Amino acid sequence: MLPFIYSQLIRIALPFILIRLWWRGRNAPARRKNWLHRLGIVPKMFGPVIWVHSVSVGETIATAPMVRRLLAQNPDVAILMTAMTDTGLAQARKMFGDRVAYAYAPYDTPGAIRRFLDRVNPRILVILETEIWPNMIGLCRKRNVPVFLINARLSERSALGYERVRNLVAPVMQSITWVAAQAEPDAERFRRIGVAAAHVEVTGSVKFDVDIPEGVRDAATRLREQFGHRPVWIAGSTHDGEDVQLLEAQRGVLARHPSALLILVPRHPERFDAVAEMAAGKGFAVVRRSSGQPSKTAQVYVGDTMGELMMLYGASDMAFVGGSLTEHGGHNPLEPAAWAIPVFSGSHVFNFETIYERLESDRGAQRVQGSQELAQAVSHLMSNSTERLAFGQRALAVVNKNRGALDKVVEGIIERL
Structure with a gap:
């Protein structure tokens, strides 16, 4: 019942979210550009696609060495980078130019996520840090798209918040294929909120692998x-x-x-x-x-x-x-x-x-x-x-x-x- 309520609340809020996006775009026109991406309407992609999602600038920078490595090791695979902010996408474009594809991440309604997945058909989804969206993760798993949460961190305050809505969170956590945690305290908190122990590994923070071209x-x-x-x-x-x-x-x-x-x-x-x-x-x-x-x-x-x-x-x-x-x-x-x-x-x-x-x-x-x-x-x-x-x-x-x-x-x- 809780996942259904969550999806209904997101649907109800969506018009107000779009109005807010449009209003804030008065002083930042880039926010209005490609706004249909937010509803899952993105250009179609063909062939194997690795979907890499981060929230904003800092996380996008942190993904750069990983994306470069994936491009080198998988030359026949397309990479789609998504972010929630215009600054995140601008940073990605500055780093990679036309070597990868870009889009705003869809809002977490079932319809937007389905439209997005229909057009992109990703082979895997790689999410940076703590971008945990129930419909994004759940619908990927229903289509057998592995979901990797890398450079994962979870504060004690956030863990306590997730525990308060365990019935909503548990199915999402069980849908994550692999959590690459920054440190053991982060890993322990992910296990606590429902990720299977076998799916959690401490790898350290990829942000230490900072790359200065x-x-x-x-x-x-x-x-x-x-x-x-x-x-x-x-x-x-x-x-x-x-x-x-x-x-x-x-x-x-x-x-x-x-x-x-x-x-x-x-x-x-x-x-x-x-x-x-x-x-x-x-x-x-x-x-x-x-x-x-x-x-x-x-x-x-x-x-x-x-x-x-x-x-x-x-x-x-x-x-x-x-x-x-x-x-x-x-x-x-x-x-x-x-x-x-x-x-x-x-x-x-x-x-x-x-x-x-x-x-x-x-x-x-x-x-x-x-x-x-x-x-x-x-x-x-x-x-x-x-x-x-x-x-x-x-x-x-x-x-x-x-x-x-x-x-x-x-x-x-x-x-x-």
Whole structure:
């Protein structure tokens, strides 16, 4: 009965979800493009297809090494990448161009999922992390499409939530072919909510297998040369409520290092204008990445382009990872760590709990409480290059020490095919 009620509720909510999508598309036209994908109406695909689904930008970046490996090992298989957000698809296109196909993931109504499966007919479905949609998973299994949940993580809070709706969740969990969990606590929680023990394996996080293409390294070097010889720090993937704190931190940094530059990169493109205006309104000299203007005199450089965050990390001396001063759960700290630069965050990092534990245990990341503490930490490292470089090397060492999950995941997928 609960799966039926869930599907009916999704159907009832669908018109309002579409209206909201259309309304939010006023300031972000990309959200309105290909909106029929949300109803499962996508271009037909032929031949064997591997469907790879992630929710947004960070997860899409994390899938990149796996997708490259699958393309190399299965040249006759098409790969369809789906995401829930326009930023996720933009990131995928930037990474793969015409080597793979793209679509928005369908909303989780039975009709939308059926239409999608009829048109794509995937050989397997690979879902990243915690995108657990009952109809998506259940209808795939009814068509004998194996479902792999890779880089899987599940917080204790989420596990308790799933346990409250066990009758809805249990059939979905039993439909998952393989869970490749990031760590043993994640694996134990998946078993607890109904995944068969034989279908759960701890492979580690594929995010440690971060890949920085040579073209990205070259672009980062060129941008850094444009900035000139001065200290640069970046705040990546920031959310509403954080930018004002980060600008205050930059004011504190400038008091000790007048030539310092802050690269400020909002998580969502609809906030680019507001953040740039906020910085200018507070008296900072602002340059936007999209303007192409010289940046040597800027105090705040707003990263208002899509798919360039990894490159911008590489043009910086140290990084603050956003979504952590407010209760969003943080974003991936391994992207800056792979550049061998120090990593800072706020206290709200529950989405990357295991990764932060490993970074912090080896002193490759530091949490701060608010703008004043962040300004002090950044200023201190700007004054101590030896300590800054050692901090960054510790962060990179954590990345390198934990590589290998990608091999296990790709082998696991191919083996189970």
